[in-house]
Amino acid sequence: MNASGPDPEDLTARARIRDAAMRHFAEQGFERATIRGIAETAGVSSGLVRHHFGSKQGLREACDAHLAKMIRRLNDEVRSGHALDKANPVATANAAMGPYQRYLARALVEGSAETVFDQMVELSEEWLAEADEKRSDTPDVDRKARATVGTAMALAVAVLHKHVSRGLGVDLNTPEGDLLLARTLIDIYSHPMLSVEEAAEVRAALDNLSPG
Amino acid sequence: MNASGPDPEDLTARARIRDAAMRHFAEQGFERATIRGIAETAGVSSGLVRHHFGSKQGLREACDAHLAKMIRRLNDEVRSGHALDKANPVATANAAMGPYQRYLARALVEGSAETVFDQMVELSEEWLAEADEKRSDTPDVDRKARATVGTAMALAVAVLHKHVSRGLGVDLNTPEGDLLLARTLIDIYSHPMLSVEEAAEVRAALDNLSPG
DNA sequence: ACAGTGACTACACACGTGTGTAGCGTCTTG
DNA sequence: CAAGACGCTACACACGTGTGTAGTCACTGT
Numbered sequence: 001m002n003a004s005g006p007d008p009e010d011l012t013a014r015a016r017i018r019d020a021a022m023r024h025f026a027e028q029g030f031e032r033a034t035i036r037g038i039a040e041t042a043g044v045s046s047g048l049v050r051h052h053f054g055s056k057q058g059l060r061e062a063c064d065a066h067l068a069k070m071i072r073r074l075n076d077e078v079r080s081g082h083a084l085d086k087a088n089p090v091a092t093a094n095a096a097m098g099p100y101q102r103y104l105a106r107a108l109v110e111g112s113a114e115t116v117f118d119q120m121v122e123l124s125e126e127w128l129a130e131a132d133e134k135r136s137d138t139p140d141v142d143r144k145a146r147a148t149v150g151t152a153m154a155l156a157v158a159v160l161h162k163h164v165s166r167g168l169g170v171d172l173n174t175p176e177g178d179l180l181l182a183r184t185l186i187d188i189y190s191h192p193m194l195s196v197e198e199a200a201e202v203r204a205a206l207d208n209l210s211p212g
Numbered sequence: 213m214n215a216s217g218p219d220p221e222d223l224t225a226r227a228r229i230r231d232a233a234m235r236h237f238a239e240q241g242f243e244r245a246t247i248r249g250i251a252e253t254a255g256v257s258s259g260l261v262r263h264h265f266g267s268k269q270g271l272r273e274a275c276d277a278h279l280a281k282m283i284r285r286l287n288d289e290v291r292s293g294h295a296l297d298k299a300n301p302v303a304t305a306n307a308a309m310g311p312y313q314r315y316l317a318r319a320l321v322e323g324s325a326e327t328v329f330d331q332m333v334e335l336s337e338e339w340l341a342e343a344d345e346k347r348s349d350t351p352d353v354d355r356k357a358r359a360t361v362g363t364a365m366a367l368a369v370a371v372l373h374k375h376v377s378r379g380l381g382v383d384l385n386t387p388e389g390d391l392l393l394a395r396t397l398i399d400i401y402s403h404p405m406l407s408v409e410e411a412a413e414v415r416a417a418l419d420n421l422s423p424g
Numbered sequence: 425a426c427a428g429t430g431a432c433t434a435c436a437c438a439c440g441t442g443t444g445t446a447g448c449g450t451c452t453t454g
Numbered sequence: 455c456a457a458g459a460c461g462c463t464a465c466a467c468a469c470g471t472g473t474g475t476a477g478t479c480a481c482t483g484t
Contacts, residue, residue, distance in 0.1 A: 013431075029322070031243035034471065045433045046472095052431090056472065108372060109321045110241070117375045135403070145396045148379030149369060153400070156368030157361060160320060163329045167360030182418055184357045188365070190411035191347065192404045199402035206394055225461075246441065257463045258442095264461090268442065 014052045016042040022063050026102035030060060030110055063103065064112050070100055071116050075123060105159040117151065124151045137196075140203075157181065226264045228254040233261075234275050238314035242272060242322055275315065276324050282312055283328050287335060317371040329363065336363045349408075352415075369393065 020041035024033040035056055039046040053059040107113035125147040132143065139146065157164050161172055168184075170177035194202070232253035236245040247268055251258040265271040319325035337359040344355065351358065369376050373384055380396075382389035406414070 029241070029243065031241065035473090036471075047434075047474095048432050050473070051433095108375060111374065114375065114378065117372075118379070121379050131405070134407075139399050139403075141392065141396045141399055145380055145392060146399060148376055149393070149396045149400060150405075151379070152368040152372045152376050153365040155372065156364040159371055160329075160364045160367065162323065163320060163326065164360055164364050166326065167330070167333050167363075168357055179418065180353065180357060181361070183415070184353045184361045186406065186411050186415055186418075187351050187353055187358060188361060190404050190406040190408055191351075192402050193343070193362075194398065194402040195346075196402055199398050202398055203395070206391065206398075247443090248441075256461095259444095259464075260462050262443070263463095 013042070013044055013048065017044060017049055017052060017059070018062055018066055021059050022066070022100070022103045025060065025063060026106050029106060030056075035059075060112065064107060064116075067100055067103060067107065067113065068115055068119070071119055075119065101158050102161070105155070105161060108155065109159060117155075120155075121147050121151045124148075124154075157185075225254065225256055225260065229256060229261055229264060230271070230274055230278055233271050234278070234312070234315045237272065237275060238318050241318060242268075247271075272324065276319060276328075279312055279315060279319065279325065280328050280331070283331055287331065313370050314373070317367070317373060320367065321371060329367075332367075333359050333363045336360075336366075369397075 017038065021033070021038045024038050024041065027033075035049050036046045038059075039049050042049075049059060053062055104113065104116065108117060121144070125143055128143050128147050128150070132139070157172070164181070165172045165177060168177060168180055170180055172178060172181055229250065233245070233250045236250050236253065239245075247261050248258045250271075251261050254261075261271060265274055316325065316328065320329060333356070337355055340355050340359050340362070344351070369384070376393070377384045377389060380389060380392055382392055384390060384393055
């Protein structure tokens with residue numbers, strides 16, 4: 001279930017630097033994180049960072065690439081049917097991301113990690129394709145549009161981690177927090193916020209606003 | 213419907229600086245934004261920024277305070293019944309935030325704006341209180357927990373603005389993008405992602421995982 | 425044994441940036 | 455009319471940080 005378990009060809013200083021960078025970038029953001037700080041955490045000199053990654057931007061791209069690799073690995077696990085539950089795979093993936101979750105959140109917000117997001121949208125799209133067959137009505141928007149917004153919503157908790165933890169009264173990183181979040185998500189995902197009548201009403205209002 | 217319409221006591225240089233700062237912070241982030249850049253946009257010297265706000269951090273806090281003020285104003289509008297639709301008020305508020313949306317997203321991600329988030333959770337909680345009466349079953353989590361996660365999810369689109377726009381194929385700032393988003397949200401909010409059976413199933417799996 | 429390659433360090437430079445200080449013009453107030 | 459307050463500018467300083475350069479050490483292949 002866990003996507004980690006260190007790469008072969010890891011343990012090297014290069015890998016240690018990358019891991020340290022992911023932690024620093026995640027916790028402090030790209031700008032605020034310093035090469036010297038990362039080097040110290042990794043237990044190497046600052047020059048070595050440059051030696052391996054060329055520049056700070058290069059280091060960032062390496063981190064993004066590593067994240068994408070991890071996501072891809074997780075994708076495969078989910079697809080090959082080892083997934084724990086058959087519910088929304090995005091939520092599953094999100095929960096299983098573990099140590100990379102925070103970096104993912106940062107990367108998404110700071111612009112990079114576009115590939116990762118798109119990857120998750122695709123996953124969500126496939127899941128929607130199955131779910132759509134159980135639907136009685138026909139959706140009036142693209143499947144991709146729904147997958148995109150749904151993915152964004154699924155990622156919201158990770159991105160707004162701090163605020164959600166505060167609101168829940170428990171740190172999401174603790175088992176209790178994780179459990180509470182799961183229960184909450186199940187409740188939300190299994191209860192529509194709008195009845196079909198309300199939905200129709202709002203939709204009609206929308207059509208009146210913008211004719212065409 | 214629009215929350216803007218400049219404050220009385222605005223038009224002053226202080227207000228121009230604050231507005232410029234909100235734009236810069238929103239577009240480049242707090243760290244990357246520079247006092248000199250903000251001053252230039254506002255058409256003043258960099259020293260004046262310091263004169264009015266003391267420090268960069270002070271400027272940030274002023275921006276947060278202004279945002280909170282705008283949100284409060286919007287709150288009142290929604291509460292006093294002038295709201296366009298009776299659907300999820302968070303979604304409405306989010307849509308009506310207009311020019312402050314991007315700053316809100318940044319502030320949330322970068323840690324400040326805690327008050328604003330909590331404010332929105334409260335709003336959502338009140339809305340949930342009404343919605344809960346229509347529910348047949350009894351939720352197994354706190355109302356506040358549901359409000360918190362729901363708020364985070366509602367904010368996801370604003371926070372991940374760039375990625376959602378890319379996925380939708382339209383910039384969310386355009387009328388077309390806004391309309392498509394609204395339609396998508398209506399569809400998502402009116403269709404549960406989990407059936408009650410699936411929900412029960414997942415919930416049971418959860419209970420098995422962590423006894424207690 | 426020897427050159428070559430790559431991991432790694434120490435040190436210095438250039439630059440952007442937040443902040444501090446001194447000063448100028450103008451407007452209000454007693 | 456004098457005097458302080460306030461909005462505002464220009465300039466200089468200190469510091470952190472990314473980056474560049476030179477050099478050391480260990481290992482490998484011929």
